[in-house]
Amino acid sequence: MPRVGRSSRGCVRASRVISLAAALALALAGAAVPAGAQKPPPPRRVVSINLCTDQLALMLAAPGQLVSVSRLAHDPDSSAMFEAARELPANGSGAEEVYLLAPDLVLAGTYSSEATVQMLRRLGIRVERFAPAQSLADIPRRIARMGRVLGREAAAARMIARFNADLAALRQAPARRPRAALYYVNSFTLGERSLAGDILKAAGFDNIADEAGLDWGGTLPLERLILLAPEVIVKGRDYPGQARAEEPLSHPALRALERSRVIGPLADRDWICGTPRVLGAIRSLRRQAPPPEASR
Amino acid sequence: MRLAAALLALCVALFALSLVTGHSEAPAWRSLAALLRDDGTPLSIVMREIRLPRALLAAMVGASLGLAGAALQGYLRNPLAEPGLIGVSGAAALGAVLAIQTGLALQFALALPLAALGMAVVAVLLILVLAGPRGGSITLILAGIAISALAGALTSLVLNLSPNPFAAADIVFWTMGSLADRSFTHVWLALPFMAAGWAMLAGLGRGLDMLTLGEDAAQAMGTDLVRLRLMLILGTAASVGAATAVAGAIGFVGLVVPHLLRPLVGARPSALLWASALGGAAMVLAADVAVRVLLPERDLKLGVLMALVGAPLFLHLIYRTRKEMP
Numbered sequence: 001m002p003r004v005g006r007s008s009r010g011c012v013r014a015s016r017v018i019s020l021a022a023a024l025a026l027a028l029a030g031a032a033v034p035a036g037a038q039k040p041p042p043p044r045r046v047v048s049i050n051l052c053t054d055q056l057a058l059m060l061a062a063p064g065q066l067v068s069v070s071r072l073a074h075d076p077d078s079s080a081m082f083e084a085a086r087e088l089p090a091n092g093s094g095a096e097e098v099y100l101l102a103p104d105l106v107l108a109g110t111y112s113s114e115a116t117v118q119m120l121r122r123l124g125i126r127v128e129r130f131a132p133a134q135s136l137a138d139i140p141r142r143i144a145r146m147g148r149v150l151g152r153e154a155a156a157a158r159m160i161a162r163f164n165a166d167l168a169a170l171r172q173a174p175a176r177r178p179r180a181a182l183y184y185v186n187s188f189t190l191g192e193r194s195l196a197g198d199i200l201k202a203a204g205f206d207n208i209a210d211e212a213g214l215d216w217g218g219t220l221p222l223e224r225l226i227l228l229a230p231e232v233i234v235k236g237r238d239y240p241g242q243a244r245a246e247e248p249l250s251h252p253a254l255r256a257l258e259r260s261r262v263i264g265p266l267a268d269r270d271w272i273c274g275t276p277r278v279l280g281a282i283r284s285l286r287r288q289a290p291p292p293e294a295s296r
Numbered sequence: 297m298r299l300a301a302a303l304l305a306l307c308v309a310l311f312a313l314s315l316v317t318g319h320s321e322a323p324a325w326r327s328l329a330a331l332l333r334d335d336g337t338p339l340s341i342v343m344r345e346i347r348l349p350r351a352l353l354a355a356m357v358g359a360s361l362g363l364a365g366a367a368l369q370g371y372l373r374n375p376l377a378e379p380g381l382i383g384v385s386g387a388a389a390l391g392a393v394l395a396i397q398t399g400l401a402l403q404f405a406l407a408l409p410l411a412a413l414g415m416a417v418v419a420v421l422l423i424l425v426l427a428g429p430r431g432g433s434i435t436l437i438l439a440g441i442a443i444s445a446l447a448g449a450l451t452s453l454v455l456n457l458s459p460n461p462f463a464a465a466d467i468v469f470w471t472m473g474s475l476a477d478r479s480f481t482h483v484w485l486a487l488p489f490m491a492a493g494w495a496m497l498a499g500l501g502r503g504l505d506m507l508t509l510g511e512d513a514a515q516a517m518g519t520d521l522v523r524l525r526l527m528l529i530l531g532t533a534a535s536v537g538a539a540t541a542v543a544g545a546i547g548f549v550g551l552v553v554p555h556l557l558r559p560l561v562g563a564r565p566s567a568l569l570w571a572s573a574l575g576g577a578a579m580v581l582a583a584d585v586a587v588r589v590l591l592p593e594r595d596l597k598l599g600v601l602m603a604l605v606g607a608p609l610f611l612h613l614i615y616r617t618r619k620e621m622p
Contacts (some may be wrong), residue, residue, distance in 0.1 A: 187477075219593050220596075256344075
């Protein structure tokens with residue numbers, strides 16, 4: 001019984017978060033102009049050491065404000081903005097290297113190395129840490145916060161308004177919701193309480209991870225995936241080189257599942273970070289959805 | 297013959313048990329019906345494409361390891377000789393990892409078992425050279441430690457250098473072995489090499505029986521020792537190499553099984569060969585059922601279970617051999 005209580009509280013929390021985010025976005029859109037006078041001057045040398053803060057900063061920073069991005073941002077497989085990122089020098093995210101860039105603000109993720117962050121703070125540098133987005137509703141909040149720390153509130157408000165409008169337009173999903181699975185390396189899947197799961201839902205699919213009781217995500221052994229027989233299996237990205245952990249993705253049993261359709265490998269870069277780029281992931285999923293008259 | 301029938305019955309029973317062990321809630325008879333008749337349901341696919349190759353591979357890998365262990369012990373007249381412990385499996389794993397990480401196995405599927413076989417030949421040759429024809433325990437174990445350590449370190453090195461972020465996690469698979477999510481591709485890849493290896497090792501029975509009388513006596517009675525040694529090297533390398541290429545290095549099977557069966561066959565090496573092949577199949581089938589029952593979601597490695605059973609026995613054998621030595 002305690003489980004029921006917890007999950008229903010979770011729902012309330014999620015809906016409150018959504019309305020909070022919407023309120024925040026509205027407030028920002030309305031109150032963007034008069035800001036500035038009483039606030040500290042915006043940072044002038046910003047260094048980002050996390051793939052997702054790299055991308056948000058690239059979208060929002062003033063020209064010349066962002067001076068370096070993390071090395072992963074230059075990788076076309078991981079970074080949705082690798083072209084823009086390559087205009088800037090990459091850093092290896094180590095404290096020494098970052099300090100020598102003389103930043104007045106460092107952008108990090110909550111999973112960035114604790115030692116690096118503490119060292120930079122001890123050296124007197126302001127570090128702002130961003131938690132990874134776990135739902136679409138998190139995205140406007142991340143954008144708003146990035147706008148605040150960069151002193152670019154107006155740009156952030158415009159981006160949020162556009163994101164919300166685009167997302168609302170995309171939300172008009174078809175009535176039939178095919179059952180789908182997200183399937184990654186190591187037989188890993190993601191459930192509804194993850195950004196990827198939320199993208200899948202917004203694209204008009206039901207996630208079989210929920211049927212399997214994995215609402216955050218977790219290991220879904222190949223046998224269970226086959227027995228659940230989803231209509232669509234969305235395969236995760238193919239990494240360079242070989243690893244046995246990737247072999248379930250090309251197991252003959254997946255091909256034998258005749259009524260299922262395997263799509264992917266995905267362009268992972270649109271899925272990892274909570275930026276407006278996730279709209280591209282939703283659109284490409286929607287395009288690949290099975291036709292409504294498909295036999296069940 | 298009673299022993300053969302009993303072992304065969306055990307293998308069949310464990311094979312069936314392996315087929316019905318897994319994630320489906322369907323009753324056993326329905327699973328087996330779905331295996332025999334393709335009814336187009338997902339259960340049929342699971343039975344035919346996942347469980348059947350898994351059970352077949354468990355039997356094949358177990359037979360290979362049991363047979364190779366019995367043959368090596370017969371030839372070296374030493375109960376400590378075992379493909380995993382003397383480094384043959386580790387070297388085969390290195391060969392397989394090299395074939396996969398260089399991309400050779402993608403262009404040419406047979407490169408995987410061939411590379412494993414090649415490295416296994418190198419390891420067996422090294423062991424025979426270092427341990428000498430009499431196979432003294434100390435040199436055998438020391439040579440085995442050195443070859444295992446080197447092969448293991450090089451395997452880790454190759455996997456750590458891979459651009460794939462998940463490759464380093466494969467080290468556990470290659471050193472401990474697993475049959476999770478293998479497919480018929482692996483069965484067909486390994487079977488020809490294993491079958492050739494089994495044929496070579498099975499033909500050694502008479503020679504090994506003769507060898508119990510000592511090398512001179514065996515030679516005097518017409519045993520061609522050079523041919524015997526060649527067959528042993530190639531047969532062990534082919535069967536263990538193919539087994540390791542598809543399932544990773546599973547240790548202790550070739551140690552435990554001959555040890556358990558030796559008293560039952562009257563310590564005759566020729567009889568121990570087929571008995572260990574059947575016993576090995578039964579043991580790996582049982583271990584593969586156990587890993588799925590104990591931790592269904594975690595892919596517990598077969599080598600972990602085998603070491604829990606095998607390592608105490610190995611220590612016991614070392615203790616006993618020590619007492620026999622001057």
